[in-house]
Structures are given as structure tokens and as C-alpha cells.
Amino acid sequence: ETGVTQSPTHLIKTRGQQVTLRCSSQSGHNTVSWYQQALGQGPQFIFQYYREEENGRGNFPPRFSGLQFPNYSSELNVNALELDDSALYLCASSLLVTGGLNEQFFGPGTRLTVL
């Protein structure tokens, strides 16, 4: 069983640029959630995708967008990067089952630095 993987591990961008982060879900999972973890903070929910549709969104502007593919892998896109976007971006996959635990399994994260 393959765990959650993310790429790249580290990334450096400049203000105004666009970035795409990638996540491969754990085998058998149908849901992926993205979190932003700034330095010294806990992870903050960005959005979740279930069967290729957005299924909930946190308090992030529209320049944060995502995609989920038929194989349940996912992308997080951020446009017009700002310095405050510098953070660790975590992807978590789960098997969404009504009434179930819906335990989320996290990847190691992508460290984004915006200069």
C-alpha cells in the first residue's frame, strides 16, 4: 500500500508568480484535502475534493484553486503569489464514508518560499 506523496519537496518562487503543487493519494482513497501550515502555526484547511468536485473550502481567496483527477491525485494552484503564501503545504487523503471515521492520512508536505 503506497502512502500519500507530494511533489516537489521544496520550491522557491517570486511574488506575482504562479505555482502548482501535486499530491498522490493513498491507494483506495477518494478524497483529498489541502492545508497550509505557516511557521509556528497549525495546519489551516484550504479546501477538499471528493470525486473530482470541490467539497468544502476554508477561508482562502480564489487565487487558491485545485483539481482532483480520476485517479484521485490532486493539484493545488496558487496564482499571484504573495510573501505570506510562504508555508508548508500539506495534502491529506481519506476514504469518505458516511458515518465513518474518515481518518486523514497526510503527505510530508511541500515547503514553498516566496521571495
Next chain:
Amino acid sequence: DQQVKQNSPSLSVQEGRISILNCDYTNSMFDYFLWYKKYPAEGPTFLISISSIKDKNEDGRFTVFLNKSAKHLSLHIVPSQPGDSAVYFCAASINRDDKIIFGKGTRLHILP
């Protein structure tokens, strides 16, 4: 507005003793609480959870206590082991919704 608060950024405990990590929350709609553990360069891993209909859940060395009237929960680790040194996140959700709200974390150091 922080809905889940971990007021101790760090905690040091002697190996073999009990570690107690505390967490407070403000949203009375939360009905499911979780603890995650995070090592450097790894993502958070699920440790233990508790539903609001319970006041205690135990799994091996880990026990979580929930005091709904005080909006407080705690994680007890006994006995503490060197491998327990990590950052611990308290988290909460509504209706087991996958939108999980995390606290800022507490760094636990287990001293030899």
C-alpha cells in the same frame, strides 16, 4: 479567531513519567476531537480521537479526556518514551466533517 487553542508551545517531561498536553476550544458545535503527532520532515499522523458523547478514550499508552462543560481536552501519555518527542496538534471538527481545525501545536521533549 482561533477556535482550537494550545497554550503551551513546548513541554519537557522525564522519560517514564506522564506527559499531559492540554487543549481548549471555543466552538460548541465541535463534536469530534483528534490528536495528531508530527515529526520533522513528515506530515502529521493520526494518534487518537474522541467523540463528544464520550469523556474518555484510551489506546495503549495514550488517553484523551474531554470536558465539554469546560471546552477542554487533554492527551495523557504514560509512560513517556523518547520516541514520543514530537509536535502534537489538537484538532476538532463538526459532524466528523473532513474540515479539521487545528491548534498551533505543542512541542513535547522527552528527557532521558
